[in-house]
Amino acid sequence: MSEDISQLEYDRVMMRRALELASRGIGNVSPNPMVGAVVTDENGAIIAEGYHRKFGEPHAEVEALRQVAGEDLSKGTLYVSLEPCSHQGKTPPCADLIVESGIGRVVTAMRDPNPLVNGRGNRRLREGGLEVVVGVLENESRKLNEAWIHFIKTGTPFITIKVAQSLDGYIALPDGESQWITGEMARQYVHTLRGASDGILVGTRTALQDDPSLTVRYGLAGRNPRRIVLDRSLELPNNLKLFTDEHKENTTVFIGEDMSEAPRAYELRDAGIGVEAIPVEGNPDNLRLDLVIERLGSMNLTSVLVEGGAAVIDTMIAENLADKLILFIAPKLLGHGIKSFQRLAVDRLDQATVLNIHSTELVGEDIKVEGYLK
DSSP: OOTTSOHHHHHHHHHHHHHHHHGGGTTTSTTSOOOEEEEEOTTSOEEEEEEOOSTTSOOHHHHHHHTTTTSOOTTOEEEESSOOOOSOSSSOOHHHHHHHHTOSEEEESSOOOSTTTTTHHHHHHHHTTOEEEEOTTHHHHHHHTHHHHHHHHHSSOEEEEEEEEETTSEEEOTTOOOTTSSOHHHHHHHHHHHHTOSEEEEOHHHHHHHOOOOOOOTTOSSOOOEEEEEOTTOOSOTTSHHHHSTTGGGEEEEEEGGGTTSHHHHHHHHTTOEEEEEOOTTOTTSOOHHHHHHHHHHTTOOEEEEEEOHHHHHHHHHTTOOOEEEEEEESOOOSSSEETTGGGOOSSGGGSOOOEEEEEEEETTEEEEEEEOO
């Protein structure tokens, strides 16, 4: 480490590298968090790196420390973007391995909110005689794993709503045509969002109107998310791509509990398609979206991207079920059509839904606005 840079500044540089490594696991490690690790020697030079590549495979710390097994690490530092685990899961406790490695110092970005860890990993390291520093680039670490943190704390998936609209606020023409309001780069960005999500959800009308595939294309990283479609009364025909393509077994249909014994429900199950029945008490005409989200959490989905339709999106926002909104605004004026967020109409300004803006940027010719809803 150069004498011209402080220890804290250098720790931030190394942690930034650990976070960069962690992000390579996007779309592949859920329901685990994305974690990266860097090992430096007594002079601050990087001698090993690792990241959690896939759920069930070695954790970041294990991957990095394996590369320097048997070396004298007593004056070295391990940088890891999340507190090392202290419990037996699909892999042994990382905290024990770190102590056994003989490394002298560990720097972590944040404490693990998982009740199974939550400080126990850091305590195990300190009990083993290691110097432990916590909180370096904590905000950046929390942002990277915001969906996983939400899931750990609530047991429900982090819900991101994606909306594409014209400059004058329309998401489709009067006949429902919406392909394509936004440009090529914005559409490609949406596939990046899909690859980072455990599930992607659409309503009945969107499935009928667009017959979407809901897969990750453009050769982007990440696995295809579980395809979730709401079909309260089993209205959707069996010729949709969701029910016929090579990924049909990756489709789950949410229906009303009163439809669970319908012949069509058995047809879907026989075709290898998941069918989840939701109680309809108190809302006989539509599925209760809060119960849908709870069920998705029980299926171990930590993040869900909602792509439509208007009724589903507006209901989720109105009922405080959504966490983030990503709005693409195309430089087009349609003049008429289906308005975005029409069901959120208020009588007074103090009733308006308020977005906590995180970022705005150009994606090709379109404006992307990203913000949090609660």
